[in-house]
Amino acid sequence: MTGASSRGPAAARAIVAGDRRVLARTITAVENGDPSADRILRALYPQSGRAVVVGITGPLGVGKSSLVNALVGLLRSRGESVGVIGVDPSSPFTGGSVLGDRIRLERRADDTGVFFRSMASRGAAGGVAAATREVARLMDSAGFDVVLVETVGSGQVDVAIRDIASTSIVVVVPHLGDEVQTLKAGLFEIADIFCVNKTDLPGADLAEKDLAELVTLGERSDGWAPPVVGTSTIEPTRGIRELWDDVLAHEQFLDTSGERARGERRRLSAEIVGIARDRIGQELTRRLERDPSLRRLLDEVVAHRIDPRAAAERLVRGGRRSR
Amino acid sequence: MTGASSRGPAAARAIVAGDRRVLARTITAVENGDPSADRILRALYPQSGRAVVVGITGPLGVGKSSLVNALVGLLRSRGESVGVIGVDPSSPFTGGSVLGDRIRLERRADDTGVFFRSMASRGAAGGVAAATREVARLMDSAGFDVVLVETVGSGQVDVAIRDIASTSIVVVVPHLGDEVQTLKAGLFEIADIFCVNKTDLPGADLAEKDLAELVTLGERSDGWAPPVVGTSTIEPTRGIRELWDDVLAHEQFLDTSGERARGERRRLSAEIVGIARDRIGQELTRRLERDPSLRRLLDEVVAHRIDPRAAAERLVRGGRRSR
Numbered sequence: 001m002t003g004a005s006s007r008g009p010a011a012a013r014a015i016v017a018g019d020r021r022v023l024a025r026t027i028t029a030v031e032n033g034d035p036s037a038d039r040i041l042r043a044l045y046p047q048s049g050r051a052v053v054v055g056i057t058g059p060l061g062v063g064k065s066s067l068v069n070a071l072v073g074l075l076r077s078r079g080e081s082v083g084v085i086g087v088d089p090s091s092p093f094t095g096g097s098v099l100g101d102r103i104r105l106e107r108r109a110d111d112t113g114v115f116f117r118s119m120a121s122r123g124a125a126g127g128v129a130a131a132t133r134e135v136a137r138l139m140d141s142a143g144f145d146v147v148l149v150e151t152v153g154s155g156q157v158d159v160a161i162r163d164i165a166s167t168s169i170v171v172v173v174p175h176l177g178d179e180v181q182t183l184k185a186g187l188f189e190i191a192d193i194f195c196v197n198k199t200d201l202p203g204a205d206l207a208e209k210d211l212a213e214l215v216t217l218g219e220r221s222d223g224w225a226p227p228v229v230g231t232s233t234i235e236p237t238r239g240i241r242e243l244w245d246d247v248l249a250h251e252q253f254l255d256t257s258g259e260r261a262r263g264e265r266r267r268l269s270a271e272i273v274g275i276a277r278d279r280i281g282q283e284l285t286r287r288l289e290r291d292p293s294l295r296r297l298l299d300e301v302v303a304h305r306i307d308p309r310a311a312a313e314r315l316v317r318g319g320r321r322s323r
Numbered sequence: 324m325t326g327a328s329s330r331g332p333a334a335a336r337a338i339v340a341g342d343r344r345v346l347a348r349t350i351t352a353v354e355n356g357d358p359s360a361d362r363i364l365r366a367l368y369p370q371s372g373r374a375v376v377v378g379i380t381g382p383l384g385v386g387k388s389s390l391v392n393a394l395v396g397l398l399r400s401r402g403e404s405v406g407v408i409g410v411d412p413s414s415p416f417t418g419g420s421v422l423g424d425r426i427r428l429e430r431r432a433d434d435t436g437v438f439f440r441s442m443a444s445r446g447a448a449g450g451v452a453a454a455t456r457e458v459a460r461l462m463d464s465a466g467f468d469v470v471l472v473e474t475v476g477s478g479q480v481d482v483a484i485r486d487i488a489s490t491s492i493v494v495v496v497p498h499l500g501d502e503v504q505t506l507k508a509g510l511f512e513i514a515d516i517f518c519v520n521k522t523d524l525p526g527a528d529l530a531e532k533d534l535a536e537l538v539t540l541g542e543r544s545d546g547w548a549p550p551v552v553g554t555s556t557i558e559p560t561r562g563i564r565e566l567w568d569d570v571l572a573h574e575q576f577l578d579t580s581g582e583r584a585r586g587e588r589r590r591l592s593a594e595i596v597g598i599a600r601d602r603i604g605q606e607l608t609r610r611l612e613r614d615p616s617l618r619r620l621l622d623e624v625v626a627h628r629i630d631p632r633a634a635a636e637r638l639v640r641g642g643r644r645s646r
Contacts, residue, residue, distance in 0.1 A: 046627050272634045281599070288595065302588050312596075
């Protein structure tokens with residue numbers, strides 16, 4: 001075996017042994033779509049599946065990062081190691097305050113039981129979700145007991161959180177007002193636990209009560225009734241233990257109900273298809289640029305003589321024949 | 324030809340003739356991924372490519388919908404017909420204020436020169452972007468002179484706006500503060516025009532100046548220098564004409580520079596590959612569920628014996644052989 005071909009497993013061993021630099025480098029490789037990550041991920045895959053992976057999502061300004069920070073504090077006080085993935089909103093418009101919170105978290109850098117990594121969500125939505133999933137798995141393989149994935153409630157990535165985390169916390173703040181109605185539609189798909197943060201603000205009790213009532217209106221097909229928990233991250237913090245207890249209760253539910261196995265299978269199937277689809281897409285893009293007959297097909301579309309759906313159909317059929 | 328097989332062209336003719344009900348129904352079919360839209364889109368494709376398609380994007384709360392409303396007012400006063408597509412943030416957290424603005428727009432319903440349609444961006448990011456592109460094209464084929472596509476700055480969809488619109492306006496408000504730094508990174512990719520809205524607020528001049536300075540720092544490979552225009556949608560509105568003049572200037576630039584043809588080719592190539600990739604993905608999902616050997620492959624992944632990337636590789640190779 002050459003040095004190059006053994007690099008994967010060696011890096012994998014280093015990651016399992018706790019080498020954070022190799023972990024960080026491998027995460028970068030995954031983010032960049034560097035194929036060198038292939039062998040490392042492959043070697044580590046049997047080691048994964050042990051961490052509790054928790055998604056924390058919600059709109060900007062609800063204090064998700066502070067909540068993550070408080071959860072990290074609680075977990076560290078119990079001796080549990082924690083990996084944190086912060087998925088940056090890809091929009092260039094936000095970031096300021098988020099980064100502030102991030103910096104607070106990163107100050108824990110001297111604690112080797114915490115590993116923080118932020119990821120840019122710019123680029124294809126499938127791309128970020130897929131990369132985040134692999135990074136969570138890397139942290140899992142690296143032996144972290146808990147992996148927290150924080151995403152901003154921007155739509156695509158937080159829906160994808162269900163394909164990454166086994167338990168998803170949706171964070172809101174008091175004074176939802178009219179938005180409660182809007183919340184209804186999408187929340188049940190995402191939330192295993194509702195967290196009303198900033199209970200130090202007035203109106204928090206009412207918000208909790210409203211949300212709890214709303215939750216009883218929906219019934220999930222898996223039989224889980226999402227709890228509503230109030231938290232405050234201002235010292236002395238409130239509700240953080242209860243929030244984590246709810247996470248553990250949901251994790252136990254996944255085991256006893258058989259939902260974990262079903263969810264795992266669904267998630268992995270989606271992941272495999274996603275990777276396969278992306279690879280095929282890359283191959284098709286290359287061929288559309290290089291293959292003369294496909295270039296002519298594109299010419300016809302540009303000339304408005306063949307519509308894009310019909311062209312795609314030909315591309316798929318052509319792929320069937322010649323690939 | 325049977326009734327069913329001629330339905331596509333008949334609906335297409337109705338849309339071109341100005342039948343808004345058939346247009347609305349066809350948009351719904353596109354949104355739902357209903358294959359009945361195939362023939363209609365195909366029949367209409369040669370009629371498209373005439374409208375000016377403008378993207379309007381930016382964070383929540385900058386007044387995009389009011390700006391769209393003001394642009395519609397200006398364009399209608401000039402006798403131009405306008406189609407408006409509002410891409411809802413898929414996140415369930417927002418929507419309240421956005422809906423308020425929408426309702427104002429929809430009150431123009433008695434004016435047949437305006438057609439408003441909101442689209443949910445829930446679901447796959449590629450899915451929404453692809454559907455929005457096809458809906459914009461439907462409005463284009465229906466004869467609207469201008470199609471305005473409003474998206475919330477949530478990341479995925481507003482980046483995709485460059486694959487839909489020929490001119491993209493990025494809307495911000497005064498007091499960007501620290502965010503200006505964050506803006507830098509992503510804005511040049513998106514904005515053909517920067518709009519500082521709410522110039523009635525204090526600090527607007529400074530914001531315009533700051534942004535104008537920022538714009539001179541970057542240089543676009545296409546040679547276009549994005550203008551910065553200040554607007555206010557409070558009556559009497561300010562800057563709306565200037566904003567539209569900038570849109571027309573950019574559209575003219577696209578023609579004289581040859582960028583329109585290049586952009587069009589790039590957009591169509593991405594669209595064709597996107598459709599092909601989605602179709603292949605659907606087929607792979609089906610096969611992974613039904614094909615016994617692929618079910619076993621998934622079993623191996625669930626058992627952590629084969630990693631998802633390797634499984635995807637086999638799935639792609641299997642597809643090459645047997646499809």
